[in-house]
Amino acid sequence: MADCELCGAMKVSVRHVKMGKAEVAACSRCSDKMNLGPKETAPGLARAQSMSARPTFSAKGKKGKDIMLKAEKELADDFSQRISNARKAKGWNQATLGKRMAETVNIIKAAESGKRPTDSVLKKFERVLSITLFQASTPSETRRIDSSTSRGMTLGDYLDDIR
Structure with missing residues (x-):
């Protein structure tokens, strides 16, 4: 009431x-x-709301797949120079390369100036120009603390390592 x-x-x-x-x-x-x-x-809205109430699964693929395996190769530091040198060696201007790759000239210019394009565009560069832009990743230096000591690392130990 x-x-x-x-x-x-x-x-x-x-x-x-x-x-x-x-x-x-x-x-x-x-x-x-x-x-x-x-x-x-509205009927469409009611159906959409009922669909959103269902549990969804966002990840597809194998369970336990290690995503860090993709980091085996990394983009070369001089990728922009490699792209421009290969383009000039073939005698193409940026517009011609863009047409052969089905990409805009702005993407070609951005990549040659050092801006990292998407992975799909990088693979197009490799295929069209017959170059390699990815190199094997080098493992970064890691430090291990000896596990035989009973105490953990202190701030003093950290400062000694820095000096």
Whole structure:
């Protein structure tokens, strides 16, 4: 039991109905007089909301796949020079290379100026220009602390390592 927001009747049964763009609580007498139906959602919206309530799986593929294996190769530091040198060796201008790769001239210019393009564009460069832009990654230096000592590393140990 609630109050009707349209006529002000108190302690009556109300239904939530759409009036224009607003949702109001109206008694049965007001909703009958004003031809207000119960609050309805569009069929497509109701279906979309029910679909979103289902559990979804965002990751596809094998369980436990190690994503760090992709880091075996990394982009060469001088990739922009390799691209421009290979293009000049073939006698092409940037527009010709763009047409052969089905890419815009702006992407070619950006790559030759040193801005890293996407991996798919890099593979196109390698295929069209017959060059290699990826090289085997070199492992970075890692330090190990001897596990035989009972105490962990302190700030003093860290400062000694820096000096």
